[in-house]
Amino acid sequence: MWKRYIIELGFGADLHGQDMTKAAKRAVEDAIRRSCLCGLEEVLGIQDFDEIRVHVTIACPNPESIQESEVLSVLPVGQKSIKVTKGGMAVPGLYVQGFGDIDDSVVVANACVEVSVAVD
Template identity: 50%
Template sequence: MEFGIGMDFHGQDVNRAAEKAVQDAVSKSCLCGLEEVLGIKDLNREVYVEITIAVTKPEEIDADRIKQCIPIGKKNLKAVYGGLKVPGLYIPEFGDKDNSIEAALACIEVSVK
């Protein structure tokens, strides 16, 4: 199990924040031994990945887009209400719709069956 956090400083895009959160969690994980110790032959068929992503607008999450951030396994994604929306800078040239920053929290759980 690993956690990650991601922010979209400009654009207020919960999917971009979610992608960053998942990428952060993946970058801190190490799955040593799946092949060597457990004898897994096919990481895409024998590994299961549960992704829980908390954002301020879970109904806007594009599950297929976020799942692409996970390099292996059969993936299941659940978007829940959470995350943060905090004040930031409003710079229309950067794609901002308002002055907020979207923050997402991801939990990645890996299992083998």
């Protein structure tokens, strides 16, 4: 049976370019930078961190544009999975053609990263 060990939340933005994948990757990085999984080894005795499951949920304005494999590539360990849903935020920013903007919006993605472990 799998049980959740930790849940971390993060957010990421792309100020220019409206790149949902970039915002999502930043959101996952934000979440995982705030946790140390020392209890996996010290409490649970897990030696191989590829034995854990890491599930990511992303909420962003245009979920269909997310490159899921790119988002999962920022996770250093674990059996990885992802779910992408509509959410996040798009707010007016500044249009600068030279920055690759397609419009003036700033896009924000939210991430929930869940680490699960097998328990008897």
